Amino acid sequence: MTTPSVDEQDPRAGLRDLETMLDALTDHAVIKLGPDGEVVRWSRSAQAMTGYTEDEVVGRPPAMLRTEEDRDAGLPEQELETVRRDGPLSFQGWLVHNNGERFLAHISLTPVVDGDGAVTGFVEVLRDVTETARAESLFHGLLESAPDAMVIVGTDGRIALVNRQAELLFGFDRAELVGREIEMLVPPRFRDRHVGHRNGFLANPKVRPMGAGLELSGLRRDGTEFPIEISLSPLQTAEGVLVAAAIRDVTERRETEQRLQRQRDEILELSTPVIQVWDKVLVMPIIGTLDTLRATRLTEGLLEKIAQSQAEVAILDISGVPTIDTQVAQHLLKTVQAAVLMGTVSIMSGVRPETAQSMVHLGIDMGRLRSRSTLQDALQLALAVLAERAGTAEAAARALTSGESR
Structure with a gap:
């Protein structure tokens, strides 16, 4: 034999428990409406949210909470009819506190039906979303103004x-x-x-x-x-x-950065021009301080010009370089070595006494690189190199011809 529950023994006790639970809701106001939409139960949370006491609202329609615009448009009655016909409805709307202040609420309406499916009342649940809406509005405003x-x-x-x-x-x-x-x-x-x-x-x-x-x-x-x-x-x-x-x-x-980079490249090229002074003789006057980027450009420009002109002698004039350190010397040596691989003799000119003394003090070994103190001396050496190469080539040609004639 099953023992009846407390609710079955005393239905009023179950109702009191339900009302206690509804009153315990602090962020939701629960309102019980009769079949015609009048208030029959007003929870404490509803009183706290709206400022109206139970005595002030029981028997009256909750439309009293709506704005004058909504009441004039007949929205409360239309909403109840929609719920009666189609079932539960949720929406947001402005409500009016008993002190006249408006607040935005999320409103849920649910029909209460009997065993035959007839609507015997409604349950309306209100949630104040004013602060949430204000925060969302602020967030959206900040987002749009970004x-x-x-x-x-x-x-x-x-x-x-x-x-x-x-x-x-x-x-x-x-x-x-x-x-x-x-x-x-x-x-x-x-x-x-x-x-x-x-x-x-x-x-x-x-x-x-x-x-x-x-x-x-x-x-x-x-x-x-x-x-x-x-x-x-x-x-x-x-x-x-x-x-x-x-x-x-x-x-x-990006376009500005690319334009500036092109301008820097052009300036670098202008600062280290490769000049063809005679047939098969190039001069590269170096002015200013050499860094890694500029030295790389210098080497690339010189080798490209050697390939184009088939130059046999390249003069690197360093009279415009303020100081020579180990790093600058290494850059110059790499340029000379690359030129040698292309069959070109390199001559360094413009070596001032203080520059030479500094290089010796730093222990910089320029290897077999030929050098002259002035560009004029370097040009004379270049002519001698060309003559020597021409003589060697002529002698080789005569030897080859002589060998073939035998």
Whole structure:
């Protein structure tokens, strides 16, 4: 034999327990309405939220809480009719506190039906979302006022929110972006790799630039690509971690950097010109301090000119170099060695007494590199080298001819 429960022994006790539980809800106001929509039960949380006591509202329709605009439009009655016909309904609306202040509420209406399916009343649940809405409004305002394109992405990699700058940057409408995977904004050849980067960030979310040291590209709606920079920030929300990506178009900056680099290259070329003074004789006057980049350019320029002119002698004039240290000497030696491999004799000119003394003091060995104190002396040596080479070539030709005649 089953022992009846407390509720079955005393239904009123079960009702009191239910009312106690409803009163314990502090962030939700629960209101019981009769079949015509009048208030029959007013919880303590409803009184705390609206300022109205139970005596003030029982027997009256809860439309008294609605704004004058909603009442004039007949919205409360339309909502009850919709619930009577279609079932539960949820929406947001403005309510009025008994002191006249408005607050935004999330409103849920649920019909109460008997065993025959007839509606015998309604349960209305109110939740004050004013602060939440205010915070969301502030967040959206900040998002829209951001100078960069902002894209908020969920842990599933789908776009949850974008601002106006993102629409303008990528050429998509907001409705075309929200709910789609973030990879739609990435050039196809990078998409598989991007998924791995995205998962890696979610595994260790922290504020940082994306792809540090890499050149990143975005994809517009029309299919064009453009260079971008991305800063990532994690956002902790009730729904989990979201990723905020601030995206900036750096096309103009990249073009400026490339233009400046071209200008620097042109200046370097102008500062180390290769001059062909005679047939098969080149002169490279070096002015200023040599660094690694400039020395590399110097070597490349000289070797290219040797190949073009078939030069046999190259004069490196260092009269315009303020100091010679070990690093500069090594650069010069590498240039000379590269020229030798191409069959060219190198001569260094412009070696001042203090420069020579400094090189000896540093223990710099220039090997078998020929040197002269002035460019004039170097040019005379170059002519001698050409004559020597010409004589050697002529003698070799005579020897070859003589050998063939025998």
